[in-house]
Amino acid sequence: MVLEGKDAVRAYLREVLKIFSIRLRVTDVYECPDRDVIVADYVSEGRVMTTGKPYSNRYIGVFMLRGGKVCRQREFYNPLPAIQALS
Numbered sequence: 521m522v523l524e525g526k527d528a529v530r531a532y533l534r535e536v537l538k539i540f541s542i543r544l545r546v547t548d549v550y551e552c553p554d555r556d557v558i559v560a561d562y563v564s565e566g567r568v569m570t571t572g573k574p575y576s577n578r579y580i581g582v583f584m585l586r587g588g589k590v591c592r593q594r595e596f597y598n599p600l601p602a603i604q605a606l607s
Contacts, residue, residue, distance in 0.1 A: 542566030575605040
């Protein structure tokens with residue numbers, strides 16, 4: 521999925537947050553040779569609003585910056601905890 525622009529990101533997150541109530545906590549940040557790239561490990565803890573089931577996961581995010589602002593992000597996570605919490 522590709523989201524372009526602040527409005528698209530906001531609309532997507534608005535819909536996601538109707539389903540998931542989560543808190544993210546960064547566990548590690550890794551230095552990269554390219555100072556405009558940040559790699560971070562983070563975890564989530566929360567609940568699926570539609571099922572009431574708990575949800576937790578671990579993520580790796582790669583953030584590309586331009587002018588000190590995020591211009592691109594890639595996120596990697598295990599989809600199985602989400603599938604289990606949603607069913």
